[in-house]
Amino acid sequence: MTSTIRARAPRPIFGRKQSTNPVIRAVVRHALIVCALAILLYPLVWMVAASFRPSNQIFTTLGLFSSHPTLSNYTEGWGAGRLNFSRYFFNSFLIAILSIAGNLISCSVTAYAFARLNFPGKKFLFALLLGTMFLPFQVTLVPQYIMFNYLGWINTYLPLIVPHWLGVNAFFIFLMVQFIRSLPRELDDSARLDGCGNFRIFTRIIMPLALPAVGVVALFSFVWSWNDFLGPLLYLGRSDLWTVPLGLKAFLDSTGQNSYGGLFAMSTLSLAPIVGFFILAQRLLLEGIATTGLK
């Protein structure tokens, strides 16, 4: 960055030339933001509120509060269909956790190799990695289906989990590469002097320091897996294998106006883990997310 150093003392950016009261400016700014947030989040809040209203009152009001709050949508919606949502939630969790584990392991080892090691073909392979980040998934959709079909993996969770154990998410690898590159090499060097091999350096030094990146990968892995719809649509035919998105979709089709209550209740429950997880970990994550675009 270049800038000439001025001879005078640095002036504050907003000096006495300012005409409006800074307090008013701040208030206006906050007001604008809150307005924007209100509009943005209203549908979501409305849906949550609607899930506590009796079914026949859902469509009648724009407002949030009802005279007869009820939990019936939750109890009825939960038990919808033969296999209720407890099964769907369990399935979604199982797939998500296994996917997260796979992603963390496979993406971090790959990232370590690209960030810290040298080997013939590195440039080519890294270009390949970047290329796959931009590859549309449609081009592998059909052949993967055919392959999994041939292996007999249809109606199992394997097609949804195994790819994550093989580093198929180039975005996560790239994210971790950028992060690991930012860690000082002196740590590696001193560990090597102590006789550590690559694996030890990886597990004892790099990974513990890469927590923000790990957090980002874990969160996104969870969100993408939890929200994944096309994968389960293709591979999970049996209703006892369904994940939450499939359960919600079935809800939508087989019911109508009078059962939107149940749909909203289940939707609220399906969104809660994501939002909750995020809010708890947000400071760590937002820093991590923000820095990836910058390097």
Next chain:
Amino acid sequence: MELKGITVNIRSRTTTIAAAAAVALLMTSCIGGSRTTEAQSAGSAGKGEVKGAIGVTWWGGDQRNRLTNAVADMFVKEHAGVTIDRQSADWASYWTKLNVQAAGKSLPCVVQLQGRQLNDYTKSGVLIPLDPMIDSGAIDVSDIPKAVVDAGRGTDGKVYFLPYGVAYDAVGINTALAKQAGVGLPAEGYTWDDFVSFLTKAQPNLPDGVAAANLQGGIPGAFLGWAQANGKKLFAKDGKLGFSKEDLIGYWNMWEKLRKANVTMPADKAAEELGPDQGFLATGQVMAATEIPGNALTAASNTLAGNNSSQSLTTIPYPSGPNGSGATALSASGFAIAKNCQNVPTAAAFINYFTNNPSAGKVFAADNGAPSNTKVLDAQLADASLAATKKHELELYKQIVAANPPIIVFPPKYQATFEASFRRNYDEVAFGRMTVTQAVDKFFSEANASLGQ
């Protein structure tokens, strides 16, 4: 190095995690495995021990799922050693899933089908004929009307699915609204022209926001009814369209006239309508709806009652042709057996049980049309606790069956191509993006390109 202490932890933690992950992975491949259990002797005549595992798949909403599962539970109870793996889906996803399962030769043993799609599957040979099982008595059809059994035949004449529930398309009318509009019900034997004037007369007297009819120019079933009433051939021998462009032009013009006169729902509202049990007829926004399946009467009436108890619905047969011709066609649903089934005797036994067993019939309560088995049907009608709307549906069915209705043999790709294309092209007209002639031309070229292949 102070890291040594951490080393121990990390390492043991890593191995534990790795072990747990491996176990979990193994677990999931077992949980989800669809490999069939011990292969039974294929027994094409359906005779053999009834035990082991079969898969059963069907489409439906909440209620249908519940009832079907109840019957499956009963079957399992009566036949120790049998397990049933149940797969259900909503109508739209059902066919996509079935297609890919058929392609992967991993269809469940017992597959629910209708005539409309049957020949997509018989063409690719993924079902086995049920005739040997009928002959050997494993599947009993003695109490099923011949016309109904014939509804399960494929293009080669063999029976591929056994109808258990027979539906028919009907016209639904909201009697309270009809009275308010001063038109009552159409007279018996009414024609399509009568129906049009019936609707047009009613519209001015209906409350604001209520239309006389649904916009159903794009519903294939309604068109089939009209075509049959007017003596048009539906499909040619090779599966291509058997009626002429002028026929369809006339039909769509009829609906366009109604739509432009605001006698029907506007096109955009019609586009977001949900299924018959929650559609506009059921919510009192429309006075008449063509092409509601007869068995939706009860569900739709319940919805209506839930909203506005003073109104009620009834169904009447389709309009007939100019000389009283054209009886309502039947539309049967039933179970078929997949070729890749490893447990044919149990599958056949299940189908037989579902269709013929009186207690099963009682539990299922004619949820998918009138029971094909006349004894079961009569038992339903004799039941004093039967809802009035259900009774009406079943009696109307008997009336229709007695008139020897035609059975439509649908060519392959009917459901995937004809229906989708028909709807879409009519919508182009309804939204004012194409003229009727253009849309008809487009429909003909799209349909004829794929039908029958």
Next chain:
Amino acid sequence: MTSGTTPQQTLTKTSAGREATPRQLRWRSRKAREAAAAYAFLTPWLLGMVLLTLGPMLYSLYLSFTRYDLLSDPKWVGFANFVQMFTTDSRYLKSVGVTLVYVLVSVPLLLVVSLLLALLLNKGMRFLTAYRVLFYVPSLIGASVAIAALWRMIFGADGIINQALAVFGIHHSSWVGSPHDALTTLIILAVWAFGSMMVIFLAGVRQVPRELYEAASIDGAGVFRKFFSVTLPMLTPLIFFNTLMATIGAFQAFTGAYVVSGGTGGPVDSTLFYTLYLYLQGFAELNMGYAAAMAWVLVIVLAAVSGFFFWTARFWVHYGDE
């Protein structure tokens, strides 16, 4: 630890042809060990690359020249699929049009909205963390079935959007039911999830060195000038990154269109996204060869678009270390 190019020499001779010294040998074998270790670390990814990416891509290329319905063997038809796509299949061209409109409208809107809000949030204010979190939530859940279902409902003829408009005296027909508006609901859905882009811009904006703004102030620059001459140029790498990712993402959109249109592509194909049409062709009608051909056309188009982006980046992206 050295970094840089890897030696290509044999293990025992130097480039000058002389016998290597023991020190050089140790260095080379260390290099070899490093390479071996690297490949060991890369094993999962390499496996995945071959089995799940490259292999399928090649197979997909082969399939795009065949007719294949999974039931019988693939039948070679040469370029017939591609010809059909561009000449006789009007639904294909329709899906291309729908997707292009979606991309060309939603991506710029996303950029503008997220940049504006990032600027608004930029002043180290109270509640910044809370605001950031709240803005981010929609983008976490925007691609879910739950939100798509909600969207379908609120944009219906009697949904809350129309109810809100009615308060202002505007009577609108059903959004999801009419061909003009159905796509708009999906664009709104895409822009609703601008939070993730905003967070990245926010971080970028906060990293612009204060000295630059001070220098500009001293030169008499007002707010707008400061934005266009300082903020915007400094943000160009991020704009580039965000635009590229958003464009590629938009071309691959599926869940929203599927759920809002009920799996059909909307009233008269007005929400028939490219991916949705590909899915319907491949999995509903079992024209897998045709679907593969569609996928490859998309790959080529995206490669061209990315290539174009990278090439033009030269002219407008300023990296801070130049």
